[in-house]
Amino acid sequence: MKKIQLLSLFLVLGLFINASEVEDGYKIGDYVSDFSLKNIDGKLISMSDYKDAEGFIIIFTCNTCPYSKLYEQRITELHNNYASKGFPVIAINPNDAKRQPGDSFEKMKERAKAKKFPFPYVLDETQNVATEFGATRTPHVFLLDKENDKLKVAYIGAIDNNSRNPEAVTEKYVEKAIGEIKAGKSVSKTNSKAIGCTIKWREA
């Protein structure tokens, strides 16, 4: 009997562990920790460096994923339109360069130069930031809203609802959310999903 009880306890625990794996990472309303990651110019970037920011558009992205490439121009436009309004873009490459050589720090510099990125493009070499955020794919957006000097997750997901064709977009999730935040409203759509490349985690 004891054995059965013990067994069921393990089974129940197992369920919880499984569930928590899925739920890992920040959720809407969570406060996020700052990071310090190396930008393509060699300097470390932290969110606390931006004294005037009202929030951030954090985008996990990379050089190699076709979906990331499809969004490069739109990410540039987001930064150009919203940095001056208090919401700059910080692009974070979470991929392990051993598994994806095209995503090395050197290649990041090349890509940023070729595409004239106006925003910081930083490397998450330890993958700790991607893990903490719960990023799973590239591109993966986390919109942060500053509230009493703390940064709160306001939106998680895609930039808009048509990856292939910017002309065919009918929902601009990130822009809409920023608009709502700036108007003092609550964000109406806080999560969206999109196809993307799985993050190339280091092999254990």
Next chain:
Amino acid sequence: MKFYTRLFALGIFLLFLSNETRSQEVTALKLNELQAMMDKPSDKVKVFNFWATWCKPCIKELPHFEKLNKEHKNVEVFLVSMDFIEDLDKKVKNFVQKKQLKSKVLLLNETDQDQFINAISSKWSGAIPATLIVNTNTGQKDFYEQEFNEEELNQLIKRYIN
């Protein structure tokens, strides 16, 4: 002259015929059609692997799914491409032909990703590769957003085969 023209026409015809028989069919379908395939009662364990021609880790694990389809009589594998419909002929069909894929290849022709990803599984964030395993006899239906090696996949499928 006439003879040569006829021979030429016959040659073209044969070439066309041989191409037709060799190439695997790729079926483009809508979300409701895919869902119907998932839910349709079957004595086989259905494995839906979500992949794309541009996805390296997906391509790496495709042979394991091909093997699964070939070696298990009671498993049916569906390779569901996440490529854009515009790439069906040039990219997907060519790829299927080149790799001589034997499993059934489908292409999900939907653009509202937020909608179809949630409809397929609330556990799916949208990253690929990802795999859904369905056993309609036991009611098992599980989603895995991860890559598999051969051993992992073989171990996993045992849970679904009676």
